[in-house]
Amino acid sequence: xxxxxxxxxxxxxxxxxxxxxxxxxxxxxxxxxxxxxxxxxxxxxxxxxxxxxxxxxxxxxxxxxxxxxxxxxxxxxxxxxxxxxxxxxxxxxxxxxxxxxxxxxxxxxxxxxxxxxxxxxxxxxxxxxxxxxxxxxxxxxxxxxxxxxxxxxxxxxxxxxxxxxxxxxxxxxxxxxxxxxxxxxxxxxxxxxxxxxxxxxxxxxxxxxxxxxxxxxxxxxxxxxxxxxxxxxxxxxxxxxxxxxxxxxxxxxxxxxxxxxxxxxxxxxxxxxxxxxxxxxxxxxxxxxxxxxxxxxxxxxxxxxxxxxxxxxxxxxxxxxxxxxx
Numbered sequence: 001x002x003x004x005x006x007x008x009x010x011x012x013x014x015x016x017x018x019x020x021x022x023x024x025x026x027x028x029x030x031x032x033x034x035x036x037x038x039x040x041x042x043x044x045x046x047x048x049x050x051x052x053x054x055x056x057x058x059x060x061x062x063x064x065x066x067x068x069x070x071x072x073x074x075x076x077x078x079x080x081x082x083x084x085x086x087x088x089x090x091x092x093x094x095x096x097x098x099x100x101x102x103x104x105x106x107x108x109x110x111x112x113x114x115x116x117x118x119x120x121x122x123x124x125x126x127x128x129x130x131x132x133x134x135x136x137x138x139x140x141x142x143x144x145x146x147x148x149x150x151x152x153x154x155x156x157x158x159x160x161x162x163x164x165x166x167x168x169x170x171x172x173x174x175x176x177x178x179x180x181x182x183x184x185x186x187x188x189x190x191x192x193x194x195x196x197x198x199x200x201x202x203x204x205x206x207x208x209x210x211x212x213x214x215x216x217x218x219x220x221x222x223x224x225x226x227x228x229x230x231x232x233x234x235x236x237x238x239x240x241x242x243x244x245x246x247x248x249x250x251x252x253x254x255x256x257x258x259x260x261x262x263x264x265x266x267x268x269x270x271x272x273x274x275x276x277x278x279x280x281x282x283x284x285x286x287x288x289x290x291x292x293x294x295x296x297x298x299x300x301x302x303x304x305x306x307x308x309x310x311x312x313x314x315x316x317x318x319x320x321x322x323x324x325x326x
Contacts, residue, residue: 037069039068039098039099040096040099041100042074042101043072043100043101044074044089044092044103045074045075046080046085046103046174048076048077054257054324056278056280057281058278058324059277059280059281059323060101060281062281063283067286069289076088080171082107082109089117090113093120098288099122099123101124101126102114102124102126103125103127104127104130104175105174107131110130111130112132115130118133118136122292122297124136124288125137126281127139127140127175128179137291138299139284140176140299141275141280141302142304143176144179144182144186145183146180147184147185148183148184149306151188151223153306159193163193163194165193165195165196166196166198166220166221166223167198168224169226169254177226203226203228206233207229208236215245219248220250222250225254227255227260228255228257230272231255231257234263235259237251238266238268251268255272256272261321264307264309264312265309265312271306271308272306273307274305275302276302277323278323287300303320305321
C-alpha cells in the first residue's frame with residue numbers, strides 16, 4: 001500500500017471514529033432528555049431594570065457565554081409586583097424556555113407558582129429563596145450574617161453613650177433585605193443599642209431625608225441597607241461637607257456601585273457590606289444549565305466582604321468591588 005493510500009485510510013478511520021463518538025453522545029443525550037444547547041434561559045428580575053443589579057448581570061452574561069446559553073432579561077413594570085412576576089413566570093414556562101432564573105419577590109403566592117413551574121422546567125432562585133418553596137435550588141448570600149457583620153463593625157468603630165442610630169432601606173418585598181435587617185437588629189438588640197428605623201420609598205427620598213437629617217446627627221450613625229439609597233445618602237453627606245455644613249454622622253451600608261466605592265475611598269462612607277453578586281449571577285446560570293442537563297441543583301451561598309477606605313484594594317475585596325475589571 002502506498003503512503004498516500006495509508007494516509008487516506010487513516011483519515012477515513014479517524015472520521016468514522018469521530019462520527020461514532022458523536023452519535024453515542026447524541027444518543028445518550030436523547031435518552032436522558034437533555035438538550036445539547038444553546039440553552040434558552042429566562043431571567044426574571046424583581047426590579048424595573050436589570051442594570052440596577054449590574055454585578056449580577058455581569059455574572060449572568062459571562063456564564064451565558066461560557067455555557068452556551070441564550071439569556072432573556074424580563075423586568076417588572078412595577079418593582080416588587082408579585083402578581084406581575086407570577087404572570088411572567090407562567091408565560092415563560094408555557095412559551096418553551098429551557099429554564100428560568102428568578103430573583104423572587106417575597107410572596108407566598110409566588111412561592112406556590114415557582115413550585116408549579118418547577119414541575120415543568122428547571123427553576124433557580126437568586127439573591128433570596130422563594131417564600132414557601134424550600135426545594136428550589138437557590139444561589140444567595142448569608143444576608144443575616146452580613147447584617148450582623150455590618151452592625152458589629154458599627155460597634156467596633158464605637159458609638160456614644162446615648163447613641164442615635166438610624167437604620168433605613170428595609171424592603172419587605174425582598175427576602176434578602178429582610179434577612180439583612182434581622183442580622184443588624186440581632187446585634188444591636190443583644191448589645192442593648194437603641195436604634196430607630198426610617199421608611200423611605202426610593203433613593204431620591206433617601207437623599208432628601210439625608211440632607212435634612214444629617215446636620216442634626218452629631219457623631220452618630222446611619223445604616224442604609226438599600227444600595228441605591230446608600231449612594232444617595234453618601235452623596236448628600238458629601239454635598240453638605242463641601243458647603244461647610246455639619247455632617248458628622250458615620251454612614252454604613254450594604255451594596256456596591258462605582259459611586260459608593262468612590263465615597264468609601266473619600267471616607268464619606270465609613271464601611272459597606274458587599275455580597276459577591278457576580279458569583280450569584282454566574283452560579284445562577286450554571287445551576288440552571290445543570291438542571292437542563294438533568295443534574296440535581298443544590299443551594300449555594302456566596303461570600304461577602306466588609307470594606308472601608310483602607311482595604312478597598314486588597315485582592316479579595318477588589319474582586320467583589322470591581323467585578324468588571326479582568
